[in-house]
Amino acid sequence: MVETLSIAVIGAPGVGKTSIIRQFIYNDFSEVYTPTRSRYVYRPSVILNGNMYELKVLDVPPISSFPSSSSQEWLDLRCRGVRNANAYILVYDICCVESFEYVKMIRQQIVEHREGSSSEVPILVVGNKRDQQRQRFMPRRAVSVLVKKTWKCGYVECSAKFNWHVVLLFKELLGIAVARGMRQNHTSIRLQGALQRNRCTIM
Ligand code: GDP
C-alpha cells in the first residue's frame, strides 16, 4: 500500500515556494517572478528508504493567516487542505526579515489552531536564496538554534536557483513525518538521485 502524505508549502510572496517545488519535481527554475494566484497541487511520488510515498504538495498562495477553523478554510479557496496537511514547509528568504516574521506567525498559528495532538505536526522551516547569503539578516546558526530549540521545528537552508539542498529538505521533512506517523525504520536514508526526472525521486 502506498502512503499519501500531504505537505502544505507556506510563506510570504516571492520567497521561492513555487521555485523550490518546481525544482524538486521538474528540475526547472525561472528567474522571472510569476506570482502564484491560486492554490496548486503537485503529486510527485518519492522513494525513501525503499518505501514509496505519494506526496500531495500544496503550493499555497499568499494567505494573511493560517485558517483558524474548518469553516474558514472552506470559505477561502486558497486555504483548502491547509488545516489538515500531514506536514508543513514554511519558507522564508534569508535576506528578508519580514518573510521570517511571517513564518514565525504562521508557525504559532499552526500550533494554536490545530486541535490536540495534531498540533505536533511536522514543520520544517526553510531559509531559501542561500546563494545570496551575503545579504542575510541573521547568522545561520542563530536562526537554526531559534527554530530547532525554541520552535521545535526542523531547519534547512537551500537555494532553489542552484538546486542546492532542495531534495535534502524534502528528505528531511519526510524523514520526520515517517518517524512520527508511520513508525518505520529509516536508519539508512541515502540520496540516490532521481529515478524519473519529473515524477519520482529516490531519496
Ligand atoms: P513564491 O512567491 O514564494 O512562490 O516565489 P517564486 O518561487 O515565484 O520566486 C520568486 C522570485 O525569487 C523569482 O523571481 C525566482 O526566480 C526567485 N528565486 C526563487 N528561489 C531563488 C533562489 O534560491 N535564489 C535566488 N537568487 N532567487 C530565487
Ligand code: MG
Ligand atoms: Mg508561488
